[in-house]
Amino acid sequence: MAYTARLRKAVGAVRAALAEAGLERQSPEFAQHGEHRTAPDAPLVLVACSGGRDSMALAAVAHTVCASLGLRCGAVIVDHGLQAGSDEVAATTAQRCEQLGLTPVITRKVAVRESGEGLEAAAREARYQAIIETAGECRAAVVLLAHTMDDQAETVLIGLLRNTGIDATAGMPPHFTRGGVTFLRPLLGLTRADTTGICRDLGIAYWDDPTNGESIDGELPADYPLRSRVRHDLLPAIVRFAGRDVARHLAESAALTQADKDYLDSAAVRVAAQVVGGADGGAVLRINAARLGAEHPAIRRRVIGRALEQAGIRAGATQVDAIDRLITDWHGQGPVHLPSGYSANRKKHVIRVCQDGAHANR
Template sequence: MPYTARLRKAVGLLRAALAEAGLERQSPEFARHGEHAAAEDAPLVLVACSGGRDSMALAAVARIVCASLGLRCGAVIVDHGMQDGSDRIAEAAASRCRTLGLAPVLVRPIAVRESGEGPEAAAREARYRELVAVAYESRAVALLLAHTMDDQAETMLIGLLRNRGTDALAGMPASFTRGGVAFLRPWLALARADTTGICADLDLEYWDDPTNGESVVGELPRDYPLRSRVRHDLLPAIARFAGGDMTRHLAESAELARRDKDYLDECADRVMARAVTFAGESAASPVIDGGMARIIDGATVLTIDARTLEAEHPAIRARVIAHALERAGIAAGAAQVDAIGRLVTDWHGQGAVRLPRGYSANRKKHVIRVCQDGAHANR
């Protein structure tokens, strides 16, 4: 079958992403023409497939690319159970993946429990937990996600609506690790129109999620997910205002912001290694308190050496604090991070900074301790 330009681009992007992850051709025979079976113990790549146009296109292209490299290629379909007939939709997606030749093809039903951040966030968190579990069980070396350039532009706008700063502009990373599992987004430079076209090129059937608003005429109802309203209302409005399609512009801007974010994160993590000690760390990295080396007590989750952190640039200082709290499992907001920053640079005996889940940060001499409320009284 002759490849269209969009199919060649999709193949090239996926090959590059796999190579970046260290997944290259398994043996010279796969460089020769013809179909060659992957070894039974060849690395397994899984496609996270919803049955929609993007993930069905990725499943088909991944099968082609993995076969040419000697990699095994399978799929996992997560059934969130949040819509009537979701089990039938999941099984239909699995059937299409099997027809394409993917193996194994796994359907995993999950229970989505509301966590207070909305159903979209709860579904995403439950989905990733299940994907990580499936990757471990099947010993997959990578999981492919079908996010496109359009998804990246939408994510950037959602970030700006919900957050602030460089991180809000950075969109989605092309790769990341969660629970020790490598996730790859090979198609952040490919438009949704291309995945739709690939489905036409390969005669693929797909399912359109009604909550994406594809069939709604006019402005979407307010009860539709934010991403759907950004896709169908906000992005078209920006395009009309700018006089042209802004999707590529926003997605490429997100990529540049992501580079800056990654560099700042690396710098911050190096400083964190010197300035922050977490509960359970060994005596090789003690907190110095009044000239005496001391290991963190059981009530304190982390300590910050204010003198070390005070010498850093404000951008790095804020990231160190935010990263430390995140690592301790404390979801602090920007105002709370700023308040701890003032304990570092403008300390004049002020009281503790209150944090979520009953934690607080309090400074004594040059050490800031983050611990459960009430624990500071004994320090």
Template sequence: MAYSARLRKAIGAVRLALESAGLGMQSPEFARHGEHQAAPDAPLVLVACSGGRDSMALAAVCRIVCASLGLRCGAVIVDHGLQSGSDRVATLTAERCRDCGLAPVAVRTASVHVQGEGVEAAAREARYGELCGAARELNAAVVLLAHTLDDQAETVLIGLLRSGGVDALAGMPQVMHRDGIMFLRPLIGVSRAETTGICEDLNIHYWDDPTNGDDVDGELPRDYPLRSRIRHDLLPAIKRFAGADVTQHIANGARLARLDKEYLDQQADKTMIEALGSTLKTAESQGTSVAGMTDKSNDLEREPSLVIAVKPLQSTHEAIRLRAIAHALSRAGISASSAQIEAINRLVVDWHGQGAVALPSGYSAKRQKHVIRVCQDRAHANR
């Protein structure tokens, strides 16, 4: 069959993403015309497939590309169990993936536990947990996600509404690693209209999630997910105001902001390592422990903590300093808000004896002379 322009665009995007990840042509025979079978031990590419138009288009395109490179192509479907009949949707999606020629195809059931972060965030965490688990069990080289250019624009707007700053403008990265698994977003430059057209080109059936609001006339109810309301209410309003489709413009801006974010993160990591390394050197010279710098006979005082030297942070720009603090906390598994990070920043540059900064999970950050000690409050009490 003759490929449409949108199908050729998607094929090129997936091929480039795989080759950039080191998954190029496996043998010269795949450069010749004709059907060639991938070796049983060829690298496996897994497509995370929800059954929607974007992921079904990605599954079909990935199968075409992998066949031309000598790679194996499979799929993993995650059933969150949040909607009635979700198990039937997962089963049907698996059948459609197999019909497209993907193998292996795995269906995973996720347990979604909402603990204050909201259903969407909890479902996302559960989904990534299952995707990582499937990738490890199947020894997959990479997992492909079907986020499109439209998803990128929506993500930027969500970030601006919730937080702001360069990180919000940067949107989603094309490449990310999570729990040792590489994830790629090859369709980040392909529009939702194009993925819909690809499904039409290849006669692929897909499922529309009702919470996406595609079948709702007028403004979406407030109980719909924020992303859906941005898609159907906010973005169309911005387009009407601008007199043009701003989706591409927002996505292009995200690509440039991503470069800025990556540079800032690199500099912040250097500062963080210096700040943590300075305390390590001080502790070693004094013959004490960095994790507590106290008597090792008390188990409470051996709990994981951070001891951050103030001087390396004081001598750097605030943009880097804030990121370095955030990275240090993240390294310790502490998820702090921007307000909490700002408060720790004041311990660095404007310390006048103020008390400890309260952090999640019973942790707090307290300045003691030339260091900031981050540990659980009961450990502070024993110092």
């Protein structure tokens, strides 16, 4: 069949993402015309597939690209069990992936346990854990995620609503590692219209999540997920106001900001290696305030935030700033109280983060 422009763009994007991850053509024969058998021990590319238009388009394109490179291509489908009939949706999605030629196709059912951050966040965490476990069991080289340019724009807007600073506008990175698994987002340069068109070009059926449904009387119900309301209510309103393609603008800005964020993160990692220490008596971590105080505020806050995160402490921007003041405006003030019963206390040139009460025991 003749490739449409959007299909060629998707093929190129997936091929480029795999190449950046070090997954190139496995042998010269795959550069020749005709069908070639993929080795059973070839690297496995796993597509995280929900059954929606984006992930079904990605599954089809990834299978085509992998076949041309001598890579294996499989799929993992996560059933959250949050909607009636979710098991049927998962089974149908698995069948469609198998019909496309993906193998293995693995379905994982998960239990979503909310921990105070909302059902969306809990479902996302459960999904990632299931994908990471599956990728480990299959020894997958990479996992592909089907986020598009539209998803990126929505993520930027959600970040601006929920967070502050450069991280809020950086959106989703094109690649990252979590739980020892490399994740790639090759479709960030394509739109939802592109993936819909690819499914139509290839005759692929897909499932539409009802919580991503169309507006009712112009707006989505308030109990719908935030992303759905941003997609159907907020983003269209901004487009009408601006009179242009805001999604592309936000996504392109996110890519530039992501590069800045990557630079700051790498600088913070280097500084942290010099100023952050591990457990010491009652402290879960120690920060050399005198040495960190010489760094730029952007680096200081990143070092503090990263150190707390690695210690398993979910601190907000206000608490990070309060610890930063222990460094830059130290005049004997009391401890900074943190979640889960932790606090940060400075003595001389060292800030110790301890469970409450442990400071007094030193």
